[in-house]
Amino acid sequence: MADEVRITNADLIVDEGEKVQYIVIKLGNEQYGIDIKYIDNIVRMQSITRVPHVPEYIKGVINLRGEVIPVLNLRLKMGLEEIEDTKASRIIILKLEQYGLLGFIVDEVREVVTLSEVQIEKVAYDNTDEKQKFVFGVGKTESSLISLLDMNVVCAENGK
């Protein structure tokens, strides 16, 4: 499983050339990176319409430019505690081939970083840490470490 993930992402990086841009988001104290090619939009928190009988991490649906889009709480999705929305909370709208547009609630959106292949260290699969399975590598910048999320894996766990 982990092997497969690594292979696909290695391919992606090659496809994208040497350097890939990531949006850096915060969940608690940790920083995560999401490949910028998936990002459709980043919006402020807005009222979310609850949908009955869905897993807890699906918070409901919102209206984005006249389309109805499901919104997930990334904290819950990754097995973290849910927190109250703050001023910094945002909904990142991703466009995934398999699911179309999906929104993710994150604590904060920090910046955009450009990482080249040499700055990314692949991580060994560690199944003791739930959120680790969504991470395919760690990007090192001068000041910090960023866990890079494989969004297809994050979303794929729909049945949970």
Place this chain on the structure above:
Amino acid sequence: MDVSQYLEIFLDETREHLSSLNTQILNLEQNPEDEDTINEIFRAAHSLKGMAGTMGFKRMQNLTHDMENVFSEIRNGNMKVSSSLIDILFQTLDALEEYTSNIQETADEGTNDNQNIIDMLNEFLNTKGEVAEEKPKKGKGKAAKEAKEEAPAAENAEAAPSGSSDEEKFRQIPIGETEEGVISAALAEGKNVYGFTVYVDENCLLKAARAFLVYKAVEEKGEIILSNPSAQDIEDEKFDFDFSLIVISEHNIDDILSAARAVSEISKVVGAPLDAVAAKAQEKKDEETEEKETAPAKVEQADKGSTAQAPAAKTNKAAAKPVVNRTVRVDIEKLDVLMNLVSELIIAKNSLVSASYTDGVSGASFNEQIEYLESVTTNLHESVMKVRMVPIESVVSKFPRMIRDLSKKLDKKMELYMSGEETELDRTVVDEIGDPLMHLLRNSADHGLESAEVRAQRGKPEVGSIFLDAYQDGNNVVIEVRDDGNGIDVEAVKNKAIERGIITPEQADNMAEKDIINLLFNAGFSTAKVISDVSGRGVGLDVVKSKIEALSGEVEVHSKLGEGSTWTIRLPLTLAIIQALMVVVGGEKYAISLGSIQTIEDVSPDEIKLVQNEEVMTLRGSVIPIVRLDKALGTTSLKGPDDNLVVAVAKKGEKLAGFVVDELIGQQEIVIKSLGKYINKSKIISGATILGDGEVALIIDANALI
């Protein structure tokens, strides 16, 4: 020029012809002597042949050609229609349909020659009747000749081609010196030079396309050296309803005439050898400049003549031809775009309405304008919706043929009775409904109807009846498939379900008859004792159900053992925009389709009774179950236990149920949006809509809760 741009028209027309052939041949089976039917089939086969030929589909052309030959003989009374011929004809149609679908998928007819069918048709020609020596080649000439005879007949005995010189406009084509040189050279070589004037049907919408097909057909037979108007103008549709050609060819004139007439929507083709014209041109030339000056005037005169003549021709035709509605073929995608725009407009209108409440913009004239806007958007929506509606006929017309084939295959006598073919549904629904209906009909034919012996024992008529009835019921369209067969054997279903492990014997004992029957819709369920290729693979009814549910419809079955079954499919008229009742439950707004709501009741809490631990209430004498929407939706009502209940009574088929809501907001036109692929389709929620204030409200599927 390239034919591919006409492929769609070709496909559309081919399907129309094939569907008409199917109907007519079925008809012929009942009335083998009916001349109108025979003529109709001949005409359809002839047009098909011409179209296939023009588009360069040789195999298809050959096959239709042989079919045409057979009908040509039948028409002449040289042969009789027999049931084995009918079978061959149906095989021919199947082969043609195969060509058509190949062409649709790959723009190529494929490589199947269907030689066996051609052989059978030819053998038929050779053995049945005195025309045994008739060879296909000869048949072709004959057919062409008949076409020629037929054309004037269809046109209400118009003047013979050579009769009126007014029609022969080709005589007025100004012939230049170069062309003259070419013509005389061709004549010197012993080739024929013809002039033609082609009249396009005045109701024709794609004149240029027709003209092009004529061009193409004629070019196969010879070389077009001159046309009036020019080829470019014809392509740009810069001509009235006729155009003239001068052609050099080795073929005889009838060949070319019939090739041109084979193109549909060509009302008339006149032509004549042009040596005379050439001579005339020569004369004209001799008569010097004077004549040259008058030539344009002459053309103009002729034009006037033709316009004056046109209305006359029209009245003539009106008597001969059935009135055809003027239609435009529109790509369904364009309609989708239009529908989306209408949806946007309705959302914008709703925003405006809600803004006028909240922002306190008021004033009589403002409200008046809002109301006006509302009525316009509602009408606009209805018109767009109507544009998308097509009669289900296009789907059900193939069923009589299917039942006929099944009847032979299963060796059971049966008859299909259809009504309401004109009932209209959204185009997308009509496209999808064919398969489920086919499954149900096959199911009735195979499982439903008993064998002849059993029917005789039960005192039923030998021939089983299957009914397909469609009708509109409020905001729904109902399609019923009914048979007078065996009905559903509840015990057999129960045993099978237990055997398959779908239910346990204990469960079975507690199940109502109706619930057991509904097990039939379970995946992997088939009670057929023998697996046939008609049905019995167990992939029938569950597919039917899921398909219909995907169309936001539902299917029900009623059955009486020994007397027959009725399958009822209920489909919404439209999928995109509905009238909804807006309600509040637990502080959240929800929409319920107004189509299913019967009444709104104000009920005091002590009117709610418990029956078998289920809440019910009495409504005008009947007891109906109560559904607490707050519980169903996983929320909590904000109302106290002693408050009166607001109950929306909804109907599904024969069943009623009351939905308890906190509050009513009112009626609103809403645009249905999907919840997206990520959220597993929730049974109770059929979609979402965007309210005037930009919030999303979920749409409750009342049917799923009844």
